[in-house]
Every structure is written in C-alpha cells, then in structure tokens.
Amino acid sequence: MSADTSPSTGYRAVFRTGEFRAVFAAHLLSVLGVVVAExxxxxxxxxxxxSPLLSALTFALGFxxxxxxxxxxxxTADRRPARRVLVGCDLACAACAAAMALPGTPVALLLVLRCAMAFVAPLFQGARAASLADILGAGDAFVLGRSLLRMVAQSAQLIGFGLGGLLLTVLAxxxxxxxxAAGFLGSALLLGLGTRGRPARGGSRESPLRGLRAVLGDRRIRALTLLFWLPPVFVVVPEALxxxxxxxxAAGTGVLGLMMCAxxxxxxxxxxxxxxALTARTRSRITGPLVAAGLLPLLLYGFRPGVPLALTALLLAGLAHAYTLGLDQWYLDAVPEELRGRAMTLLSTGLMTLQGVGMALAGLAAEFFPVHEVVTASGxxxxxxxxxxxxELRACAPERERPRSETGLAAK
Structure with a gap:
C-alpha cells in the first residue's frame, strides 16, 4: 500500500505545485464553459x-x-504526450463553440457540434487524470488533486446553471x-504555458477492443473499475426522480431546488x-465501509419521507462519496503506468455513460412503480x-494485504 501514515498535508499543499494551479484554473474555465454552453x-x-424534444436533446448529446x-x-491518451492531447482537445472544443456562436448556424449543425465536443471530452479527462500522477506524484497529492477537480465539477451543479441563466439576461x-469558446481558449493557454511537456507513455496503435481488454483483463483493475462505475448508477436515482x-x-420549486442541492x-x-482531516492510511481503511454504506440512506425512502428526511437521506448519500479518495489511490496503485491514460479515459467514459443509463432506468421504473419504492429498491x-x-476485491487482493483491512478488503 502506498498510502502514508502521516497526517494529510491537505489541499493547500497541492496548490503549491505551479503546474497543478494551471490545471485547476483550466478545469474551472472549461467546466464553466460547458455549463454555459449547455x-x-x-x-x-x-x-x-x-421543440421541447430537440431542446432536451442538447443535454442528452452531452452523454x-x-x-x-x-x-x-x-x-491516444498513452500514445501522445499529455500536454499535446489536452491542448488539442481544448482547441477542438473552442472551434466547435465558435462555430455554434456564428449567426445562422443551423440547428442540425449545432447538435453535431455538441456531439463533437462530447466526443473528445473523455479523452481530455483521461489524459488530464493520468498527467496528474506525473505532476503531483502517485501518492496522496494525486488523490487530493483529483478530489479538487471533482469538487469543481460538483460546484458547477450548484452555481453553474444559475450563472448561465444570469448571463442570458444580459447576452443573447x-x-x-x-x-x-473563450473559456476553452483560456484553458488551452493555461495548459500549454503552465504545464511541462512530457514524453508519451508509449503503447502501440491497437484496436479499441484490444485496448479495452488490456485494461479490464486484469481481475483487480476490473473490480476497481466496476466499483467506480456501478454505485453512481444507483445513487443518481433519487436525483433523477x-x-x-x-x-x-406538493413542494414548490424553491424546495425542489433545495433538494437538488443536497x-x-x-x-x-x-x-x-x-x-x-484524515491521513491517507485512514482514508484507505474507511473506503470499504463507506462505499458499502453509501446507498443505505436511500432506504429512508421506504417510509415515504417528507422534505426534511428526504433531504437528510440525500445529504448522507453525498457525504459517503468521500470513499472516492481512497478508491482513487487503490486504482492508481493497481494500474500499470503504461496503461494509465487508457484506464483513466475508460474510467471517465463508463462513469458518465452509466450515470445517464441510471437516470433513464429510474425514469422507466417510475412509470410503473411509485417513486419512493423505486428509490428504495435502488438502495x-x-x-x-x-x-x-x-x-471480489478481497478475493483478488495479494495475500500479504488481506489481514490489514478492517473489512477484509485489501488496501493495495
């Protein structure tokens, strides 16, 4: 296990790395840009x-x-230098957004351009996640850096759409x-000038299926990947409904907004x-219990709760998401460096896609069963x-690691 036992240096220490500051600022610009674009x-x-259908389709095309x-x-995340991949993706998205902004761009082309932006997004995310290990090292700083980028994305849910709505009151x-488009250009500039050029990790050109097999063919990596992918499929159910x-x-829109923020x-x-507040070792130890308990708050929906109890259930389910910090370290330890870009790209691809599938299945189930029963069943x-x-993770853990975890799950 690579996690140390010293107190966590905290998020402030991560910001002392100049390259990470550039990555963080670029992420902030691109996330806000995507929200405003949507x-x-x-x-x-x-x-x-x-057409309400075509309007809604602009969101679906993000998934x-x-x-x-x-x-x-x-x-590509492993075959090409990370900085080149990141800057190229940002420039491609900036070009798409600029084309969207041109007067007279037809609706069909707007949707195609939205697809193109979403098409390169997983490559960008995977290359950036893999490059964080080069910038911050493969230990606690990497975990905290990933956590900061996730929190920016979560914060976008809270303020991004409000900011976009405010912009539309003063701009067409x-x-x-x-x-x-300007945000993506700014992101490309920050990444191009603020990060160091590093050689590609290597890897030959191969079929997509073979690349998928290279990552998921390993039993432990496969189990860890599924542990990233599948809990969100169920945790999005109450949000979708x-x-x-x-x-x-009979709650008003104000209450609905409060529940969406929980x-x-x-x-x-x-x-x-x-x-x-926690050391890397402690975060690793509580990962198993947290992920196991993360969906249990949804069982409160079995009592058809009112607003206060429903808010509590949503808040607790969100708090349990702290398990991802330990899971990030386990994943980084399990994936060979030469596969890191591919693995991170596939990780973000499956996470985004399966959340969309979870939302769709939740809506389908709610057509036939009461909402509170659907949420309870998801829990x-x-x-x-x-x-x-x-x-499965316990079964495929190295023998020397099995006794060390309170849950019997090895902290790799």
Missing amino acids: ISLTVLVYRATG LPYVLGGTLLAG PRGAIALT LAPYAAGL MPVGTIVGELWAGS VLGTAVVLLLLA
Whole structure:
C-alpha cells in the first residue's frame, strides 16, 4: 500500500505545485464553459425550433458520444504526450463553440457540434487524470488533486446553471456561447504555458477492443473499475426522480431546488473532510465501509419521507462519496503506468455513460412503480452489488494485504 501514515498535508499543499494551479484554473474555465454552453444551447435550440424534444436533446448529446469517444480514443491518451492531447482537445472544443456562436448556424449543425465536443471530452479527462500522477506524484497529492477537480465539477451543479441563466439576461445565447469558446481558449493557454511537456507513455496503435481488454483483463483493475462505475448508477436515482417526488409532496420549486442541492453539497463536504482531516492510511481503511454504506440512506425512502428526511437521506448519500479518495489511490496503485491514460479515459467514459443509463432506468421504473419504492429498491439493489464487488476485491487482493483491512478488503 502506498498510502502514508502521516497526517494529510491537505489541499493547500497541492496548490503549491505551479503546474497543478494551471490545471485547476483550466478545469474551472472549461467546466464553466460547458455549463454555459449547455444552458445557452438549450435556449437557442428551443427558440429556433419551438421543440421541447430537440431542446432536451442538447443535454442528452452531452452523454451519448461518451461511449464512442472514450472507446475509440482511449489509446491516444498513452500514445501522445499529455500536454499535446489536452491542448488539442481544448482547441477542438473552442472551434466547435465558435462555430455554434456564428449567426445562422443551423440547428442540425449545432447538435453535431455538441456531439463533437462530447466526443473528445473523455479523452481530455483521461489524459488530464493520468498527467496528474506525473505532476503531483502517485501518492496522496494525486488523490487530493483529483478530489479538487471533482469538487469543481460538483460546484458547477450548484452555481453553474444559475450563472448561465444570469448571463442570458444580459447576452443573447450565441453571445454566451462565444464566452464558452473563450473559456476553452483560456484553458488551452493555461495548459500549454503552465504545464511541462512530457514524453508519451508509449503503447502501440491497437484496436479499441484490444485496448479495452488490456485494461479490464486484469481481475483487480476490473473490480476497481466496476466499483467506480456501478454505485453512481444507483445513487443518481433519487436525483433523477426529484421533480416527481417533490410534486407528490406538493413542494414548490424553491424546495425542489433545495433538494437538488443536497447531494452535491454532501459530496463536497465529505470530500473536504476526508481530504483535510484524515491521513491517507485512514482514508484507505474507511473506503470499504463507506462505499458499502453509501446507498443505505436511500432506504429512508421506504417510509415515504417528507422534505426534511428526504433531504437528510440525500445529504448522507453525498457525504459517503468521500470513499472516492481512497478508491482513487487503490486504482492508481493497481494500474500499470503504461496503461494509465487508457484506464483513466475508460474510467471517465463508463462513469458518465452509466450515470445517464441510471437516470433513464429510474425514469422507466417510475412509470410503473411509485417513486419512493423505486428509490428504495435502488438502495437495496445497489448495496448488494457493492458488497459483491467488495468481496471480489478481497478475493483478488495479494495475500500479504488481506489481514490489514478492517473489512477484509485489501488496501493495495
């Protein structure tokens, strides 16, 4: 196990690394750019067509190309220098956003350009995650750096759409999208000038299926990947069904907004606590119990709770997400360096795609069963799946590591 036993140096120490500051600032610009683009495109498409379906499709197109892009481009994250990949992805997204902002761009082309941006997103995320280990090292600083980038993404849920809505009160949708293009250009500039050029990790050109097999063919990496992918499939269920659940409680839009904020707030607080107050060794030890218990708060929906108890369940489920810090370290330790870019790209691809699948399945189930029963069932089924994955991790852990974990799960 590479996690140390010394007190965590905390997030402040991570910011002392100049290259990480550039990566963090670039991430902030690109995340805000994507959020502004999503809300602006939705408004633009609806005004142009009057179609709620096409308007909603602009959001769906942020998920759908992930599978294709992540699968086809995963090997590029290892075959090409990380800085070149990151800057290239940002410039491609800036070009797409600039084309969207041009007057007279037809709706069909707007949707194609949105697809193109989503297509390169998993490559960008995988290359950036792999490069963090080069910038921060493969220990605690890497885990805290990943945590900071996740918290930025979660915060975007809380403030991003509000910021986008505010922008649209003073700018036309195409003007707001032009700001998105500027954000991507700024990100490319920060990454190009603020990070050091490093050689590619290597890896030959191979078929996407072979690249997938190279990562998931290892039993432990496969189990860890599924432990990243599958819990979010179940934890998004209450979020996906918040609107009908709040309507069933006769709650207003203000209460609905508060409920939508509960899980992201819990997630941010949980990660801040784990990253600031716990040692790397402690984070690793509590990973198994936290991920096992993470979906249990959803069982409160079995009592058809009112707003206070439902908020509590969502907040607790978010707090348990602190398990990802320990899981990040386990994953980094398990993946060989030459596969790191591919593995990280596939990790973000599956995570994004399966969350979309979870939302869709939740909506489908709610067509036939009451919302509170669907959420409760997701908690039960998800907990069973997690326990099976933890048992698989225990089974494939090296013998010398098995006695060291309180849950019997090796902290690699």
